Amino acid sequence: MGSLDDTICAVATPMGEGGVGIVRVSGVRALPVASSILQLRSGKSLEQIKPYQLYLGQFIWNPIQSGEDAERAIPSVLDEVLVVTMRAPRSYTGEDVVEVHAHGGPVIVNAICEALTQTGARLAEPGEFTKRGFLNGRMDLTQAEGVLDTIRANSLQSLKIAQEHLQGRLSLLIQHQRDRLVKLVAHLEAGMDFVDDDIQFIDQSELKHDTQEILGEILQLLESAEEGRMIREGIRTVIVGRPNVGKSSLLNGILGTNRAIVSHIPGTTRDVLEEAIMVEGVMIRLFDTAGLRETTDELENEGMHRANQAIEDADVLIVSFDGSLPPNDKDLSFIEKYIQKPCVMVLNKIDLPAKFSMKELQSIVNQNRISSEDGFVGEKKYVEVSALTGEGLDRLKRAIKSLAVGRQFEANDSVLVSRLRHKTLLHNAGVALKNAIVAIDDGLSAECVALELRMALNSLGEIVGAITNEDILDQIFREFCIGK
Numbered sequence: 001m002g003s004l005d006d007t008i009c010a011v012a013t014p015m016g017e018g019g020v021g022i023v024r025v026s027g028v029r030a031l032p033v034a035s036s037i038l039q040l041r042s043g044k045s046l047e048q049i050k051p052y053q054l055y056l057g058q059f060i061w062n063p064i065q066s067g068e069d070a071e072r073a074i075p076s077v078l079d080e081v082l083v084v085t086m087r088a089p090r091s092y093t094g095e096d097v098v099e100v101h102a103h104g105g106p107v108i109v110n111a112i113c114e115a116l117t118q119t120g121a122r123l124a125e126p127g128e129f130t131k132r133g134f135l136n137g138r139m140d141l142t143q144a145e146g147v148l149d150t151i152r153a154n155s156l157q158s159l160k161i162a163q164e165h166l167q168g169r170l171s172l173l174i175q176h177q178r179d180r181l182v183k184l185v186a187h188l189e190a191g192m193d194f195v196d197d198d199i200q201f202i203d204q205s206e207l208k209h210d211t212q213e214i215l216g217e218i219l220q221l222l223e224s225a226e227e228g229r230m231i232r233e234g235i236r237t238v239i240v241g242r243p244n245v246g247k248s249s250l251l252n253g254i255l256g257t258n259r260a261i262v263s264h265i266p267g268t269t270r271d272v273l274e275e276a277i278m279v280e281g282v283m284i285r286l287f288d289t290a291g292l293r294e295t296t297d298e299l300e301n302e303g304m305h306r307a308n309q310a311i312e313d314a315d316v317l318i319v320s321f322d323g324s325l326p327p328n329d330k331d332l333s334f335i336e337k338y339i340q341k342p343c344v345m346v347l348n349k350i351d352l353p354a355k356f357s358m359k360e361l362q363s364i365v366n367q368n369r370i371s372s373e374d375g376f377v378g379e380k381k382y383v384e385v386s387a388l389t390g391e392g393l394d395r396l397k398r399a400i401k402s403l404a405v406g407r408q409f410e411a412n413d414s415v416l417v418s419r420l421r422h423k424t425l426l427h428n429a430g431v432a433l434k435n436a437i438v439a440i441d442d443g444l445s446a447e448c449v450a451l452e453l454r455m456a457l458n459s460l461g462e463i464v465g466a467i468t469n470e471d472i473l474d475q476i477f478r479e480f481c482i483g484k
Helices: 030-035 068-072 106-117 128-135 141-152 156-166 169-193 204-223 225-233 247-255 298-313 329-337 358-371 393-404 420-441 446-464 470-478
Strands: 008-011 018-026 038-040 055-061 076-086 097-104 235-240 273-279 282-288 316-322 343-348 380-384
Touching (some): 008 106, 008 128, 018 030, 018 106, 018 128, 030 097, 038 076, 055 106, 076 106, 128 141, 128 470, 141 169, 141 446, 141 470, 156 169, 169 446, 204 225, 225 282, 225 420, 235 298, 235 393, 247 273, 247 316, 273 393, 329 358, 343 358, 358 380, 380 393, 420 446
Parallel strands (some): 235 282, 235 316, 316 343, 343 380
Antiparallel strands (some): 038 055
16 A cells, blocks of 8 residues: 555545445645635635535636646636545544535545645555554554445445444453453562562462353454354355256245256256345345266366355255155265255155155154264254245245354344454464463473463454554455545
8 A cells, every 4th residue: 555644535425326426535735735626605714624624615726737728727626525624633534534525426526536636635555544543542452344344335234243343342351351461471570589589479370260251252253253253254055955956946936036057957056156045134145056876978077076066165955855755875965965964855846746854854854864884963953845835945944044144143232343454363362372381381491381372363453454564464454445
């Protein structure tokens, strides 16, 4: 990114026609730069007006900047605008800020930006306003990421998580853990200075107890990471089953529209279709896949390859069975193959005479539970539906949501981790704390324990931005749109 000494400007509202278009200016010269293209009805300068109040004015500019006509050109009024100033450090960026609220047409807001760049500003890079707010101490890194997650929220639940981060709830938890670690390290290092005098500032039992408590808090946050990710990104839900069990009909039924082509001919679905629905404030991303079977058709094989990849990445599987036909070996192989995944076992076509009961299906699953590898079995739910009539589809939607999220999120005092960056750094901090506990149990020196505690402290510091890396910051803020 450019220098922080630069004054920057950008359009802060989406491009296109709209009622209002906002151009934002920030930097040490924001007021004089903006003053050169604005004229307030009151006749006052931007330096004279009260901050945080809107003033009526005009955008005045001469777009002819070179050639013989430039000498004769007179600046003209291009739009009537509202102007507000925000003075450092009480602004979003921590710098002087001017916002120009013009009519929302792309020609107008682009002209304002062009005029500003010709009078001393430069165009902002993606996320530069928020990055300046972070660097100027207006927010920490989790709050900055909360800004982006608020903008990109795809559901009310993901918006709630984003707002918790933006309001600093995750930061407070991380900072509490860091404060406790700083205290432990300080006691250990103070004891090192008096090692010859055999003075201890903290005994081993207290040190271990406090380290275990901090580790427990970190592990609790880590437990929320998968749930938080699914709420933020949507629950990846893949419909699987042998050909003609009604997978595409299920997709259409859940969506309430004819999104997928339905046919009795096996192999109709060749690609993975993706659509999304909202269920109780959470986005469910639905994937319809090709029916898995042996075939020599090259295109169908490619479809099944993509289906297998989607299944591997899924959070929840909808394993569909045809209730109007008796179970066959292929049905049994599906149960064996996906026993370790969270699944909604769906018995479809209940509008037809039954040949495969839910009791039989549950019995088969339970038999496979006993023989599953590692003894691990993903949670299962059972739903009878008719994709044709819609019976049971609401129960199916709720079953998908309850398999993936809800337990921790519904607790009012819970804070969920939703970003991979946070999860990775919390994991690193947890590993360091576990190593510190082993070092204490093994009677290793205070230097060894302090080293592990400092590693945990650094990992937590990276989460909130107390310890920063320019490459990481650039990567984070590059995700933002220009103007934020």
